[in-house]
Amino acid sequence: MLPIVLTPETARIGLIGEGEALERRRALLAGAGITPIPVLPEGDLGDLRILFVAGLPTDLSEVLAARARRAGILVNVEDVPSLCDFHVPAIVRRGDLLFSVSTRGRAPGLARRLREWLEERFGPEWEVFSAELGEARTRWRGEGASAADISVRTRKIIEEKGWLG
Known part of the structure; x- marks a missing residue:
């Protein structure tokens, strides 16, 4: 796949x-x-x-x-x-954030249940979170930040805001 x-x-x-x-x-x-x-x-x-x-x-x-x-x-x-x-695939869409689950068409019920699980854990607020990080990334790139630096900054924001618990 x-x-x-x-x-x-x-x-x-x-x-x-x-x-x-x-x-x-x-x-x-x-x-x-x-x-x-x-x-x-x-x-x-x-x-x-x-x-x-x-x-x-x-x-x-x-x-x-x-x-x-x-x-x-x-x-x-x-x-x-x-x-x-x-x-x-089964899809969860939160703005530009996209989760997909596939079983190659062999177990659609499993894919559907995993989609539901993702929907429960990643609510509509993730559209805002994703947009915020996207805007920050654009700004950082404009400032000349390297890909490695952007990765570190992204992780820092996610951790500081507690988005993943």
């Missing part, structure tokens, strides 16, 4: 599907700041890099996955691991 974080400004992500599954994927992408490109079953996949398929019959999902792969597009078909080039 290789976890990555995509930059919303450059992600070319398509979305096709129906019903609740489609809306779950749309909400996932919106939470990441991504407006997906709508795809029609027989439509052009254009210059997509990733395609999400959700809530469609298996036979149509198989056809779409095969088309995407032939075009060099990574595909995720919700709840059909055998048709997926990648899996979407």
Whole structure:
């Protein structure tokens, strides 16, 4: 497994599907700041890099996955691991702070429970904490601080404020 974080400004992500599954994927992408490109079953996949398929019959999902792969597009078909080039982890988002948990699609219940555990321990206040450290890092870099110095300063703030107990 290789976890990555995509930059919303450059992600070319398509979305096709129906019903609740489609809306779950749309909400996932919106939470990441991504407006997906709508795809029609027989439509052009254009210059997509990733395609999400959700809530469609298996036979149509198989056809779409095969088309995407032939075009060099990574595909995720919700709840059909055998048709997926990648899996979407369980996510906790606190502003720019992102926690993800994955079992490679093999134990989604475990990933969901760990996500809930993280949500309980890292509440909405972590969005503020993360933003504060981000602003400090930008300031320190502008002052010419080295990466090592920034790391030390970051640890010091976290410890001084008792953010991790």
